[in-house]
Amino acid sequence: MLELADVQAAARRLEGVAHRTPVFTSRTLDERTGARVHVKAESFQRGGAFKFRGAYTKVSSLPPEALARGVLAYSSGNHAQAVALAARLLGTRATILMPLDAPAAKVEATRGYGAEIVTYDRWTESREEIGARLAAERGLELVKPYDDPLVMAGQGTTALELLDEAPALDVLVTPVGGGGLIAGCATAAKALRPGIRVVGVEPEAGDDTRRSLAAGERIRIEVPRTIADGLQTAEPGELTFEVIRRRVDEVVTVSDAEILDAMAFLFDRLKLVVEPSGAVGIAALLAGQLDVRGRSVGVVVSGGNVGAARFAALLDGRR
Amino acid sequence: MLELADVQAAARRLEGVAHRTPVFTSRTLDERTGARVHVKAESFQRGGAFKFRGAYTKVSSLPPEALARGVLAYSSGNHAQAVALAARLLGTRATILMPLDAPAAKVEATRGYGAEIVTYDRWTESREEIGARLAAERGLELVKPYDDPLVMAGQGTTALELLDEAPALDVLVTPVGGGGLIAGCATAAKALRPGIRVVGVEPEAGDDTRRSLAAGERIRIEVPRTIADGLQTAEPGELTFEVIRRRVDEVVTVSDAEILDAMAFLFDRLKLVVEPSGAVGIAALLAGQLDVRGRSVGVVVSGGNVGAARFAALLDGRR
Numbered sequence: 103m104l105e106l107a108d109v110q111a112a113a114r115r116l117e118g119v120a121h122r123t124p125v126f127t128s129r130t131l132d133e134r135t136g137a138r139v140h141v142k143a144e145s146f147q148r149g150g151a152f153k154f155r156g157a158y159t160k161v162s163s164l165p166p167e168a169l170a171r172g173v174l175a176y177s178s179g180n181h182a183q184a185v186a187l188a189a190r191l192l193g194t195r196a197t198i199l200m201p202l203d204a205p206a207a208k209v210e211a212t213r214g215y216g217a218e219i220v221t222y223d224r225w226t227e228s229r230e231e232i233g234a235r236l237a238a239e240r241g242l243e244l245v246k247p248y249d250d251p252l253v254m255a256g257q258g259t260t261a262l263e264l265l266d267e268a269p270a271l272d273v274l275v276t277p278v279g280g281g282g283l284i285a286g287c288a289t290a291a292k293a294l295r296p297g298i299r300v301v302g303v304e305p306e307a308g309d310d311t312r313r314s315l316a317a318g319e320r321i322r323i324e325v326p327r328t329i330a331d332g333l334q335t336a337e338p339g340e341l342t343f344e345v346i347r348r349r350v351d352e353v354v355t356v357s358d359a360e361i362l363d364a365m366a367f368l369f370d371r372l373k374l375v376v377e378p379s380g381a382v383g384i385a386a387l388l389a390g391q392l393d394v395r396g397r398s399v400g401v402v403v404s405g406g407n408v409g410a411a412r413f414a415a416l417l418d419g420r421r
Numbered sequence: 422m423l424e425l426a427d428v429q430a431a432a433r434r435l436e437g438v439a440h441r442t443p444v445f446t447s448r449t450l451d452e453r454t455g456a457r458v459h460v461k462a463e464s465f466q467r468g469g470a471f472k473f474r475g476a477y478t479k480v481s482s483l484p485p486e487a488l489a490r491g492v493l494a495y496s497s498g499n500h501a502q503a504v505a506l507a508a509r510l511l512g513t514r515a516t517i518l519m520p521l522d523a524p525a526a527k528v529e530a531t532r533g534y535g536a537e538i539v540t541y542d543r544w545t546e547s548r549e550e551i552g553a554r555l556a557a558e559r560g561l562e563l564v565k566p567y568d569d570p571l572v573m574a575g576q577g578t579t580a581l582e583l584l585d586e587a588p589a590l591d592v593l594v595t596p597v598g599g600g601g602l603i604a605g606c607a608t609a610a611k612a613l614r615p616g617i618r619v620v621g622v623e624p625e626a627g628d629d630t631r632r633s634l635a636a637g638e639r640i641r642i643e644v645p646r647t648i649a650d651g652l653q654t655a656e657p658g659e660l661t662f663e664v665i666r667r668r669v670d671e672v673v674t675v676s677d678a679e680i681l682d683a684m685a686f687l688f689d690r691l692k693l694v695v696e697p698s699g700a701v702g703i704a705a706l707l708a709g710q711l712d713v714r715g716r717s718v719g720v721v722v723s724g725g726n727v728g729a730a731r732f733a734a735l736l737d738g739r740r
Contacts, residue, residue, distance in 0.1 A: 373725035
C-alpha cells in the first residue's frame with residue numbers, strides 16, 4: 103500500500119525540477135460556495151499539468167540501462183507531454199502512443215518535447231496491446247499513466263504542497279481519471295490530516311470510479327464521451343483503486359455544461375486557463391454537487407492544456 | 422519630478438494589501454525571442470490589473486475628511502475597478518464615470534465592488550467636464566487614472582517587484598496608455614539599474630506617446646480605435662510625459678492582429694489570461710518590433726480583464 107513516506111520521497115526527487123505551483127483564492131468563489139477555497143493551479147506545472155510529477159518520479163527512478171533504451175507511454179495527452187519532458191530532462195528518448203483524436207495542442211506540445219508519436223484509434227484498438235508490442239520490439243520501459251506506485255507518489259506531492267500552504271483544509275477535491283492523482287493526494291492528505299474529507303470528481307459520462315466504489319470492485323464502462331479528454335478512462339487502475347477504496351470518501355460527478363461554466367468562471371474571475379478535465383473540481387463546487395459551506399476546501403485544478411482555439415470553440419458551443 | 426523614494430514609499434503603503442504578483446518564464450518564449458523573458462503577471466493583481474497599485478496608493482493618502490466624502494474616477498475599466506476596490510477597502514464610496522462602450526465584464530466587476538456607475542459617450546462627451554461637475558456637486562475627490570504623482574508611484578512598484586525577482590534585467594517593456602505605469606516603472610528601474618533600457622508599447626492606432634516623444638512635446642491624436650481598450654488615450658498626461666521624456670528610451674507600436682496573436686500565445690503557452698492592452702509587450706517581442714536577442718527582458722503583462730466570451734469572440738474574428 104502506498105504510504106506518506108513514498109510521497110515524501112517523490113517530493114525530494116522533484117525538488118528543483120517540478121514547479122511548486124501557486125495557490126489562488128477568490129472572494130467571488132468563496133461567496134459562491136460559502137467556503138474558503140484554495141485553488142492549486144497545476145496548469146502552471148511543467149508540461150501544463152500535474153502529470154509531470156508522476157512521470158519524472160518514475161522515469162528518474164529507472165536503472166541506467168533502462169534509461170539508455172528509452173521510455174514508452176500511452177496517453178490522451180498530458181501524461182504524454184509529461185513523459186516526453188521527463189525523458190528529455192533525463193537524457194533519454196520517449197515514444198508516445200496517442201489516440202488519433204487527441205487535441206492538436208497536446209500532440210504538438212508532445213512532439214515539441216522531442217518525443218516520437220505513434221497514433222491509434224481510441225474506439226477500435228487497444229492501446230495496451232500496441233504498447234506491449236512496441237515495448238517488446240524496442241526494449242522500451244513502459245511508463246504507465248497512473249497504475250504505478252511511483253507515479254501515484256509523484257502525483258501525491260500536489261497535496262503535500264497544498265497542505266503546506268493551507269494546512270487547515272477540511273476537504274480536498276481532485277479530478278478522477280485513472281486515479282493516480284487522487285490516490286497519491288489522498289495518501290498524503292489522510293496521513294497529514296486524518297480528519298480531512300477527500301472527494302473525487304468525474305464527468306457524468308465517465309463515472310467508472312464512482313460505480314466501482316459503490317460496487318466494492320472495479321467496474322468497467324464504455325469509453326466515456328465527454329469534453330474532459332483527460333478523464334476518459336473506462337475503469338480505475340488496479341493499484342489506484344486499492345488506495346481509493348480505503349482513502350477516498352466520496353466521488354461526485356459533473357456534466358459537460360457544468361465543466362464549461364467552471365472553465366469560464368476560472369477564466370473570468372481567477373484569470374486561469376484551465377482545460378475541461380482540470381475544471382471538474384470547481385465545477386462540482388459551483389454546481390452544488392458538494393456541500394462545503396463553512397469549510398476550508400482545497401481544489402486541485404489539474405491542467406491548462408486547452409488551446410485558445412479549442413477554448414473559444416467550446417465556449418461558442420455554449421452560447 | 423517623481424523619484425525612486427516615492428515608489429518605495431508607495432511599496433510600503435501597498436505591503437500586505439496589493440498582491441505581489443508572480444513572474445513567469447517560458448522556454449518557448451525564450452526560443453521565439455532569443456532572449457530570457459520574465460513576465461510580470463499583473464492579471465493576478467487585485468482587481469485584475471496593475472491599476473490597483475496606483476489607486477490604493479492615492480486613495481489611502483487622502484485626508485480623513487476627503488475620504489469621508491468619497492472618491493470619483495473616470496476610466497475605460499481597470500482604473501475604475503481599482504478605485505472601487507480601494508474605496509471599499511478604505512471604507513469610503515466610489516463614483517465611477519465610464520464610457521457607454523466599456524467592456525461588460527469591466528462594468529459588472531466595478532459595480533460588484535460597490536461603486537456607483539455614471540456613463541458617458543466616449544466619442545461626443547468630455548469625461549473631464551462631467552467629472553469636474555460631479556466632483557464639485559458632490560464634494561468628491563477625483564482620483565486621476567495616471568496624471569498624479571501618487572498614482573505613478575504606485576504603478577512603479579510593479580517594476581520594484583520585478584527587479585527584485587530578476588535583478589539583472591537589460592530591458593524593461595511595459596504598455597503605454599496615459600503613461601502612469603511606464604513613468605513609475607521607468608523611475609524605479611533607471612534608479613536601481615541605470616543601464617537598463619525602458620521601452621513602451623502602444624497600439625498602432627494610438628501612438629500619441631511615440632509621436633509626442635518624436636515631437637518633444639505632447640501631441641493630441643483622435644481617440645484611437647483599437648481592441649486595446651485600456652490604451653485608448655488621445656495624449657500622454659502632463660506629469661507622466663515629463664517623466665517619460667527623461668526616462669523612457671523608446672516607444673514601439675503593435676497592430677491589433679499582433680495583439681491577438683500574443684493573447685493566444687500567452688493562453689496556449691503560459692496559461693495566462695491577458696486582456697488586449699496587457700498583451701502589447703509580448704506582442705512587440707513576438708512580432709519582432711523590438712530586438713532583444715541575448716538580453717534579459719522584463720515584460721509587464723498589465724491586466725487580465727477580458728471576459729471569456731469576449732476572448733472567444735476576438736479569437737473567432739482572427740480565424
